[in-house]
Amino acid sequence: MKFVILFLLLFHLLVLGTTAQSRKVFPYNYTIDDLPNGLRLVVVPTDYPNLVALYTVVQAGSRNEVEKGKSGYAHFFEHLMFRGSENYPPGMFDKVMQKAGASSNAYTSDDRTVYHATFAKEDLEAILKMDADRFQHLKYTEDQFKTEAGAVLGEYNKNFSNPFTKLEEVMRETAYKTHTYSHTTLGYEADIRDFPNQYAYSWEFYNRFYRPEYTTIVVVGQVKQADVLAMVKKYFSDWKRGDYTARIPSEPAQDKPRTAHIDWASPTLPLVTVSYRSPAYSDTKKDKAALDLLSIIAFGENSDIYQKLVLEEQKVDFVAAGSEDHVDPELFAVYSRVKKQEDVDYVRDEILKTYKHYTEVLIPQKKLDETRMRLRYGFAMAMNSNDAIASAIAPYINLRRTPETANKLFDLIENLTPADIRDAARQYFTENNQTIVTLSYKKQGGGE
Amino acid sequence: MKSATAFILTLIFLLPAFAMETPLEKQTPLATVFKPSRSPLISFRIQFLTGSVDDPKGKEGLAALTAAIISQGGTKHKSYDEIVEAFYPMATSFSAQTDKEMTTFVGNTHVDNLDKYYALVREMMFEPGFRDEDFKRLREDALNYLKTTLRNNNDEELGKERLYNLIYAGHPYESNTTGRVSSLEKLTIADVRAFYAKHYTQASVVLGLSGNFTPKFEAAFLADFQKLPMGKKIARRIPAPSSTPGTKIDIVERETGSTAISLGFPLGANRKSPDYPALALVASYFGQHRSSSSYLYGKIREKRGLNYGDYAYVEYFPSGMYQFEPDPNLARSQQIFQIWIRPVEPQNAHFALRAALFEFDKLVRDGLSKQDFEATRDFLSKYVNILTQTQSSELGYALDSRYYGMGDYNTYMKAALAKLTLADVNRAIKKYLGSKPMTIVMVTKDAEGLRSEITSGKTSPIKYQAAPSQEILDEDKIIQDYKINVKPADVTITPVERVFQ
Numbered sequence: 001m002k003f004v005i006l007f008l009l010l011f012h013l014l015v016l017g018t019t020a021q022s023r024k025v026f027p028y029n030y031t032i033d034d035l036p037n038g039l040r041l042v043v044v045p046t047d048y049p050n051l052v053a054l055y056t057v058v059q060a061g062s063r064n065e066v067e068k069g070k071s072g073y074a075h076f077f078e079h080l081m082f083r084g085s086e087n088y089p090p091g092m093f094d095k096v097m098q099k100a101g102a103s104s105n106a107y108t109s110d111d112r113t114v115y116h117a118t119f120a121k122e123d124l125e126a127i128l129k130m131d132a133d134r135f136q137h138l139k140y141t142e143d144q145f146k147t148e149a150g151a152v153l154g155e156y157n158k159n160f161s162n163p164f165t166k167l168e169e170v171m172r173e174t175a176y177k178t179h180t181y182s183h184t185t186l187g188y189e190a191d192i193r194d195f196p197n198q199y200a201y202s203w204e205f206y207n208r209f210y211r212p213e214y215t216t217i218v219v220v221g222q223v224k225q226a227d228v229l230a231m232v233k234k235y236f237s238d239w240k241r242g243d244y245t246a247r248i249p250s251e252p253a254q255d256k257p258r259t260a261h262i263d264w265a266s267p268t269l270p271l272v273t274v275s276y277r278s279p280a281y282s283d284t285k286k287d288k289a290a291l292d293l294l295s296i297i298a299f300g301e302n303s304d305i306y307q308k309l310v311l312e313e314q315k316v317d318f319v320a321a322g323s324e325d326h327v328d329p330e331l332f333a334v335y336s337r338v339k340k341q342e343d344v345d346y347v348r349d350e351i352l353k354t355y356k357h358y359t360e361v362l363i364p365q366k367k368l369d370e371t372r373m374r375l376r377y378g379f380a381m382a383m384n385s386n387d388a389i390a391s392a393i394a395p396y397i398n399l400r401r402t403p404e405t406a407n408k409l410f411d412l413i414e415n416l417t418p419a420d421i422r423d424a425a426r427q428y429f430t431e432n433n434q435t436i437v438t439l440s441y442k443k444q445g446g447g448e
Numbered sequence: 449m450k451s452a453t454a455f456i457l458t459l460i461f462l463l464p465a466f467a468m469e470t471p472l473e474k475q476t477p478l479a480t481v482f483k484p485s486r487s488p489l490i491s492f493r494i495q496f497l498t499g500s501v502d503d504p505k506g507k508e509g510l511a512a513l514t515a516a517i518i519s520q521g522g523t524k525h526k527s528y529d530e531i532v533e534a535f536y537p538m539a540t541s542f543s544a545q546t547d548k549e550m551t552t553f554v555g556n557t558h559v560d561n562l563d564k565y566y567a568l569v570r571e572m573m574f575e576p577g578f579r580d581e582d583f584k585r586l587r588e589d590a591l592n593y594l595k596t597t598l599r600n601n602n603d604e605e606l607g608k609e610r611l612y613n614l615i616y617a618g619h620p621y622e623s624n625t626t627g628r629v630s631s632l633e634k635l636t637i638a639d640v641r642a643f644y645a646k647h648y649t650q651a652s653v654v655l656g657l658s659g660n661f662t663p664k665f666e667a668a669f670l671a672d673f674q675k676l677p678m679g680k681k682i683a684r685r686i687p688a689p690s691s692t693p694g695t696k697i698d699i700v701e702r703e704t705g706s707t708a709i710s711l712g713f714p715l716g717a718n719r720k721s722p723d724y725p726a727l728a729l730v731a732s733y734f735g736q737h738r739s740s741s742s743y744l745y746g747k748i749r750e751k752r753g754l755n756y757g758d759y760a761y762v763e764y765f766p767s768g769m770y771q772f773e774p775d776p777n778l779a780r781s782q783q784i785f786q787i788w789i790r791p792v793e794p795q796n797a798h799f800a801l802r803a804a805l806f807e808f809d810k811l812v813r814d815g816l817s818k819q820d821f822e823a824t825r826d827f828l829s830k831y832v833n834i835l836t837q838t839q840s841s842e843l844g845y846a847l848d849s850r851y852y853g854m855g856d857y858n859t860y861m862k863a864a865l866a867k868l869t870l871a872d873v874n875r876a877i878k879k880y881l882g883s884k885p886m887t888i889v890m891v892t893k894d895a896e897g898l899r900s901e902i903t904s905g906k907t908s909p910i911k912y913q914a915a916p917s918q919e920i921l922d923e924d925k926i927i928q929d930y931k932i933n934v935k936p937a938d939v940t941i942t943p944v945e946r947v948f949q
Contacts, residue, residue: 146914157792268601302536314584374538
């Protein structure tokens with residue numbers, strides 16, 4: 001029945017405290033099949049009826065954009081994947097998706113590009129067949145390519161009325177000097193405006209990364225693994241393995257704190273972000289998991305700084321930490337929007353004090369236990385449809401090509417101690433690792 | 449272009465506002481939408497049939513602020529921080545969504561935490577603290593939302609909300625649900641208390657609950673809400689907005705790099721209208737939200753590369769840039785037909801507007817082809833399952849069906865679509881979309897420049913990075929000179945700081 005698995009999952013949560021070995025945060029009986037060409041298929045049978053979710057995860061994102069002037073290319077390429085293929089001329093893709101009643105789209109991040117669709121389950125084969133064609137036989141003319149470049153510029157334009165987009169851009173280029181995390185996934189405006197001149201490069205990008213060894217297909221729904229595998233074999237077996245590996249420059253150690261400031265031309269509340277270099281994703285080493293917990297404890301809605309700055313003093317309208325799981329060492333960043341310009345330095349210093357505090361004290365055991373419980377409940381309760389399940393595991397599929405890594409991560413979290421968290425904070429929240437970026441309104445041609 | 453008949457038709461809808469209040473004198477059963485199931489997740493949707501239409505004049509934003517203080521403020525016994533602390537290990541929350549005619553509190557919890565969770569909800573609902581510190585913080589949040597987030601950080605939502613303000617000028621829907629800057633500045637905690645006392649009543653509440661709850665819980669839940677004041681049953685009739693004939697263009701001026709465009713007009717139909725399935729099909733064909741299969745998207749984005757997307761709506765859909773499916777519980781008596789052209793490069797703004805109007809006029813003139821009708825009908829018949837794929841959204845749609853007085857949404861839509869004919873759809877297009885007074889909002893930096901381009905009616909050719917097909921180039925020749933029937937006096941410029949004031 002539809003709810004049995006969810007029930008088992010949540011039941012597991014409750015006995016967690018005592019049986020550390022057996023509980024799995026991802027409770028579904030999934031299967032993994034590898035084709036000889038390197039393509040991986042993950043099938044997650046569920047009892048949610050009618051619909052099936054199909055997520056195709058390509059292990060290439062803006063991290064893979066190693067050449068100068070090519071920022072934003074992975075995301076641009078995501079757009080090109082909707083422009084037609086050998087056997088599905090432009091417009092046909094939409095017709096097939098429409099026939100399936102699909103909600104279909106894609107997204108790109110630093111480390112991955114994910115094509116996702118949720119649709120009537122009887123249409124799975126038709127959609128896999130079409131996907132196989134675009135992943136193996138993509139086809140677009142130079143004119144179509146240039147037209148799509150205009151749509152990407154439109155996407156850039158819509159995002160750039162929000163100052164957070166600029167804040168993120170400057171924070172990255174300040175914190176990173178050689179690694180490709182120095183640019184955002186959307187890319188620099190100058191590079192985006194140059195896209196129309198890069199038709200030949202687009203095929204190079206396709207030939208490098210749109211290869212079976214970079215790709216995992218995830219299917220979630222009321223399906224049988226054998227049926228899905230047969231379809232995938234039928235349509236994807238001829239896909240040729242590639243031979244390219246991107247050489248991502250490693251980032252040298254930071255040797256002193258860095259700062260930057262942005263003058264914003266339209267009225268806005270000041271923004272401040274304080275970040276530190278932090279570790280890459282790991283399901284075996286404790287440091288990243290420890291900082292993930294700390295991000296909630298130190299800067300979440302229930303944290304002391306939130307209570308002080310948002311609720312009591314009311315000097316900011318929000319403060320929050322962001323630290324996603326990344327393939328390479330990333331940034332642990334705290335963001336805040338300040339209500340008055342004169343409080344910016346104070347808020348920055350409060351954030352700095354909070355970071356320092358957790359390098360010195362041990363988190364109470366009760367808080368740690370509650371945070372672990374919160375993470376597990378949060379993960380479990382979010383998986384409330386086929387689409388939500390696929391969406392929840394797509395980042396893990398990208399990192400390790402298996403949902404099992406989520407289980408391993410949560411086991412690791414279960415074993416963290418307050419000392420582990422303090423030690424991770426001590427190791428990473430050092431002055432030399434620090435980047436502070438602020439943004440405030442400055443009328444063009446002088447003024448405020 | 450726009451005929452006098454249309455003007456007269458619009459006037460027919462101009463009825464005075466109507467709200468009849470009947471005191472609830474004796475205990476009557478509370479309105480409920482209970483959907484018991486085996487799910488260990490319990491979903492709550494506690495709805496009050498009150499919203500910004502009940503904001504007293506000069507106190508716009510009061511309904512939304514009241515709901516915010518209940519869901520993001522302390523109680524008589526606990527500070528807000530203590531509430532957050534209690535929700536923390538359960539990984540849950542209790543949030544509020546206020547719209548014109550309804551306010552809905554939404555929460556989900558695991559059944560094993562149900563007692564603990566509901567104890568908090570009950571305290572928040574029945575013993576709100578109305579604390580000064582919460583009031584101050586949440587009123588400031590509302591002000592910053594209008595002054596910073598909407599006016600200056602999101603041109604698309606700014607354009608859409610401004611469009612609603614203009615179409616509903618002088619109407620109970622006029623103000624943004626969050627309020628106005630000038631009214632929020634004057635609100636007091638006493639206003640909030642009074643609003644709560646008057647509108648959070650047995651007469652206005654609708655209790656939505658789904659999941660594996662026990663009969664005992666259900667009885668206790670009902671008994672709690674029977675302690676609310678009786679209140680008055682309000683039979684509302686929200687009139688259609690008044691409008692004068694002709695196109696109106698408002699250019700919102702702000703420091704920005706691109707031009708956002710939203711346009712629309714009162715629809716004259718909502719979900720309970722027999723023509724709703726036909727109109728939903730038209731919107732889906734012409735501009736299905738975030739879908740590349742729709743007509744307008746194909747013309748403006750895919751074939752011309754002018755922007756990121758182009759969509760059409762027959763129901764209110766806020767925050768469309770952040771989500772693929774609309775949130776339930778934004779049901780309204782009055783809806784507009786809306787076209788959303790995502791930001792374009794400023795030099796293409798005039799052309800993009802002409803293209804949108806050209807395609808819209810073509811839709812009204814030609815209707816759908818049999819092939820397009822069938823493809824869209826088949827799509828929607830399956831797509832309705834996506835709208836209700838989670839337990840909470842299913843419950844939300846059930847509450848909306850109750851509001852509109854119709855059956856289960858999915859069942860209704862599938863049956864109605866199966867019966868629908870091409871003739872029904874094309875008749876609905878003529879009836880609801882034909883010759884309507886269009887209101888257009890554009891957000892851009894050089895407002896005066898754009899205004900003079902539009903009022904001069906001069907040709908607006910477009911330069912492409914890459915030549916599109918000959919068919920598109922031929923069409924461009926028509927579009928670049930397509931007449932926008934607007935009087936110069938009806939093209940206004942509004943500095944952004946005056947919007948939502």
